[in-house]
Amino acid sequence: MPELLKAPLVVEFPFTRSLGPVQSAFLTGLRERTVLGVKTSDDKILVPPVEYDPVTADELRDLVEVGATGTVTTWAWNPEHRRGQPLGKPFAWILVKLDGADTALLHALDVDGPDAVHTGMRVRIRWAEERTGAITDIACFEPYDGDEASEATPHDGEFEDKVSGIVAPARLDYMYSPGRAASAYITSVAERKMVGERCPSCSKVYIPPRGACPTCGVATREEVEVGPSGTVTTFCIVNVKAKNLDIELPYVYAHIALDGADLALHGRIAGIPYDQVRMGLRVEPVWTEGGRYPDHYRPTGEPDADYDTYKELV
Amino acid sequence: MSVTKEPVAVVGIGQTKHVAARKDVSIAGLVREAAQRALQDAQLTWADIDAVVIGKAPDFFEGVMMPELYLADALGAVGKPMLRVHTAGSVGGSTALVASKLVASRVHKTVLTLAFEKQSESNAMWGLSLPVPFQQPLLAGAGGFFAPHVRAYMRRTGAPDHIGSLVAYKDRRNALKNPYAHLHEKDITLEKVQASPMLWDPVRYSETCPSSDGACAMILTDREGAARSPQAPAWVHGGAMRSEPTMFAGKDFVSPQAGKDCAADVYQQAGIKDPRREIDLAEIYVPFSWYEPMWLENLGFAEEGEGWKLTEAGVTELDGDLPINPSGGVLSTNPIGASGMIRFAEAALQVRGQAGEHQVDGARKAMGHAYGGGSQFFAMWLVGSEPPQN
Numbered sequence: 051m052p053e054l055l056k057a058p059l060v061v062e063f064p065f066t067r068s069l070g071p072v073q074s075a076f077l078t079g080l081r082e083r084t085v086l087g088v089k090t091s092d093d094k095i096l097v098p099p100v101e102y103d104p105v106t107a108d109e110l111r112d113l114v115e116v117g118a119t120g121t122v123t124t125w126a127w128n129p130e131h132r133r134g135q136p137l138g139k140p141f142a143w144i145l146v147k148l149d150g151a152d153t154a155l156l157h158a159l160d161v162d163g164p165d166a167v168h169t170g171m172r173v174r175i176r177w178a179e180e181r182t183g184a185i186t187d188i189a190c191f192e193p194y195d196g197d198e199a200s201e202a203t204p205h206d207g208e209f210e211d212k213v214s215g216i217v218a219p220a221r222l223d224y225m226y227s228p229g230r231a232a233s234a235y236i237t238s239v240a241e242r243k244m245v246g247e248r249c250p251s252c253s254k255v256y257i258p259p260r261g262a263c264p265t266c267g268v269a270t271r272e273e274v275e276v277g278p279s280g281t282v283t284t285f286c287i288v289n290v291k292a293k294n295l296d297i298e299l300p301y302v303y304a305h306i307a308l309d310g311a312d313l314a315l316h317g318r319i320a321g322i323p324y325d326q327v328r329m330g331l332r333v334e335p336v337w338t339e340g341g342r343y344p345d346h347y348r349p350t351g352e353p354d355a356d357y358d359t360y361k362e363l364v
Numbered sequence: 365m366s367v368t369k370e371p372v373a374v375v376g377i378g379q380t381k382h383v384a385a386r387k388d389v390s391i392a393g394l395v396r397e398a399a400q401r402a403l404q405d406a407q408l409t410w411a412d413i414d415a416v417v418i419g420k421a422p423d424f425f426e427g428v429m430m431p432e433l434y435l436a437d438a439l440g441a442v443g444k445p446m447l448r449v450h451t452a453g454s455v456g457g458s459t460a461l462v463a464s465k466l467v468a469s470r471v472h473k474t475v476l477t478l479a480f481e482k483q484s485e486s487n488a489m490w491g492l493s494l495p496v497p498f499q500q501p502l503l504a505g506a507g508g509f510f511a512p513h514v515r516a517y518m519r520r521t522g523a524p525d526h527i528g529s530l531v532a533y534k535d536r537r538n539a540l541k542n543p544y545a546h547l548h549e550k551d552i553t554l555e556k557v558q559a560s561p562m563l564w565d566p567v568r569y570s571e572t573c574p575s576s577d578g579a580c581a582m583i584l585t586d587r588e589g590a591a592r593s594p595q596a597p598a599w600v601h602g603g604a605m606r607s608e609p610t611m612f613a614g615k616d617f618v619s620p621q622a623g624k625d626c627a628a629d630v631y632q633q634a635g636i637k638d639p640r641r642e643i644d645l646a647e648i649y650v651p652f653s654w655y656e657p658m659w660l661e662n663l664g665f666a667e668e669g670e671g672w673k674l675t676e677a678g679v680t681e682l683d684g685d686l687p688i689n690p691s692g693g694v695l696s697t698n699p700i701g702a703s704g705m706i707r708f709a710e711a712a713l714q715v716r717g718q719a720g721e722h723q724v725d726g727a728r729k730a731m732g733h734a735y736g737g738g739s740q741f742f743a744m745w746l747v748g749s750e751p752p753q754n
Binding site: 055057058059060061063065066067068069070073100101102103104105106107109214215218220226228232236252254255256263264265283284285286287288289290292293294295297300303304305312313316317318329342343357361362364 | 386387388389390391392393396410424426427436437438439440442482484485486487489490491493494495496497498500501502503505507508511512513514515516519520561562563564565566567609611612613614615617618
C-alpha cells in the first residue's frame with residue numbers, strides 16, 4: 051500500500067465587514083476610550099450593543115455610555131496562549147458586566163493565575179496605547195478595588211472620523227490528506243504513470259480515482275493504467291489572470307479523455323497556437339523535471355478523433 | 365384516506381436594491397431591510413412569523429459560518445425555529461422550498477424565508493480556488509469552469525456564435541425596467557456586448573454576471589394566511605430539488621439528468637403537460653448568457669438542440685411568447701447566496717401582477733429555477749395566480 055499523503059492546508063482571507071450605525075459607534079467609541087451600550091424597549095442596557103432587540107426584534111438606536119469598570123459574572127482560566135489571543139501569556143477569559151450595563155462583555159483579564167480570579171471581583175479596562183476602532187482597543191481588563199460607580203448616560207454616538215468598517219481576518223488550519231485512492235494516483239503520476247481505478251459494478255474507469263464510484267456507491271480497488279495519450283473533449287481559452295497562478299495568458303484549459311478512461315481530467319494544452327486547439331485534438335502529456343503533474347499536454351500529431359468516439363465523454 | 369398537503373401562498377416579497385457594495389449596512393442590516401419589505405408587503409409583523417429559514421452562499425465566500433446564530437435578532441427569530449439551508453449557488457431556491465414544505469406539511473402556518481450575500485466583503489473567486497495540497501492549480505473562479513461546457517453545447521447543437529450576446533443584450537435591457545437590479549447599463553447595445561473582451565473563450569465579459577450585495581425575502585403562508593393577505597398571493601403549484609455528483613462517468617454537463625428530473629417532478633406536481641405552452645414565463649439561473657438556451661432544453665421548454673432557436677427568434681424577450689428573466693436575471697444581479705431566491709420571488713411577483721415595468725402581461729404561471737455547484741444542485745418551483753387544483 052502506497053504512502054498516505056498528508057500536508058498542511060491553511061485557508062485564510064481578510065474578510066471585511068461594514069459595521070452599520072450601532073457597531074460603528076461602539077468601535078469608534080472604544081478608540082476614544084468610551085464604552086457605548088444600547089437601550090432596549092424595556093430599558094435594559096446591552097453592552098456590547100446590538101442593532102436589533104433580541105427579545106422584540108425592534109430596531110435599537112438609543113446609545114448610552116457605561117463605565118470602564120465592572121464586575122466579573124463568570125470566568126474560565128486559559129492556561130495556554132494561542133495565536134491571535136490577547137496578552138501573550140496565560141490569562142482568564144471573563145464575562146464582565148460594566149457599571150451601568152445589564153449584560154456582560156467577553157474579554158481577557160490580566161492576572162497571574164486562576165487563584166487571582168473570582169466571580170464578583172471588580173475589574174477595569176486597560177486601554178491599548180494605540181487604538182484603531184476595534185475590540186482590541188481594550189487591551190484587557192485588570193483587577194480594580196473601587197465600588198460600582200457610574201449609571202448609564204445618554205450618548206449621541208457621534209464622533210469625528212467614525213470607523214465604518216473593519217477587517218475580520220479568518221484563518222483555518224487543516225491537516226489535509228487526499229485519502230488512499232488519490233494518494234496512490236498522485237504518487238503514480240509523479241512517476242509519470244496515469245493510473246485510475248475501475249468500478250467493479252459499472253466497469254467505468256475513474257481517473258483521478260476517488261476510491262469509490264460516485265454512481266454505484268461501491269469501493270473501487272482495481273488499478274488500471276490509462277493514456278498517456280488522450281483526446282481533447284472540450285476546452286476554453288483563458289484570458290483572465292488568476293492570483294497565485296503563474297501561467298502566461300492566453301492559455302488553453304482543456305478536458306482531456308485519456309485513452310481507456312471513462313471521464314475527462316483537466317489539463318493545459320501547449321505546443322500549438324492557442325487558437326488552433328480544437329475538440330477532438332489528440333494530445334500527450336509533457337513532463338518537466340521534478341513536476342508532480344504533467345506541465346501540459348501537447349499534440350501527438352495523430353489525426354483528430356471523430357466526434358462520435360468521444361461525445362459521451364464531453 | 366390520504367392526507368392532502370396544505371396549499372402554500374406567497375404573500376410577501378422584499379428585496380434590497382442590489383448594488384456592488386452596500387457599505388452603509390452590516391449584514392444584519394442588509395437582511396433586515398429585505399425582511400421588513402416582505403413584512404410590509406404582506407402587512408404582517410414579526411409576531412406573525414412562526415419560523416425563519418435562511419440560506420446563503422458557501423461559508424468561504426464571505427466568512428460567515430453561522431448566519432442562523434448571528435442573524436436571529438435581526439430576523440425576529442427569538443423563541444422560534446430557525447433553520448439554515450446549504451446548496452451552493454442554488455441555495456436561494458432550496459431555502460424557499462424548505463420553507464414551503466414547512467407550510468405544506470402544516471408544521472408552521474407562516475414562515476419567513478430569506479437569502480443574502482455581500483460579495484463586496486469577500487471574494488468568491490478566492491473561495492472557489494483554495495490551495496488544496498497536491499492539486500495542480502489550473503484555473504480560478506467559475507467562468508473557466510463553465511466555459512468548456514458552453515463550447516460543448518455549441519458543438520452539440522450547432523448554435524451560432526452570437527446567441528450568447530443576444531441573451532446578455534436582452535437581460536441587460538430587461539434590468540433597466542427593474543428598479544432592484546444591480547446593473548443598469550442605459551447605453552447597452554448588442555455591438556457593445558459583442559465587442560466586450562473575451563474572458564474565457566467562448567464566454568465574453570458582458571456575458572457574465574456581476575458581483576452584487578443584496579438580500580431577498582419571502583413570506584409563505586397557508587390558506588388562512590392567504591385569505592387575510594391584502595394583496596393577491598402567488599400559489600405554489602409544485603416544487604422540487606435534485607442533486608448529482610460534481611463529476612461522474614456519463615455526467616452530461618450540458619444537460620444534467622438531475623435538472624431534467626427536477627423539472628419533470630415539478631411539472632407532474634403542477635399538472636403541466638407542455639411547459640412551453642402552459643407556462644407564461646420563467647426566471648432561470650443564467651450566470652453566463654449561454655446557459656439560457658442550455659436550460660431551455662434541460663427544462664423541457666425546447667427539444668434538445670433547439671433551445672438557441674427560441675433565443676434567436678426573440679421568443680425569450682420580455683414581449684416574446686416565453687419571456688425568460690424579465691427581471692434581468694443573474695446576468696444583471698448576482699448576490700450569489702440570494703440569486704436563486706430572487707428567481708423564485710420574481711416568478712411570484714409576476715403571477716401576482718406586481719412586477720411593475722417588467723411585468724409580463726397576463727402572467728398566470730411562472731417558473732423559478734436555480735442551480736449550483738458544478739451543475740449538480742437543482743431547485744425549482746412553479747407558481748400560479750390561482751390556488752392549485754389538486
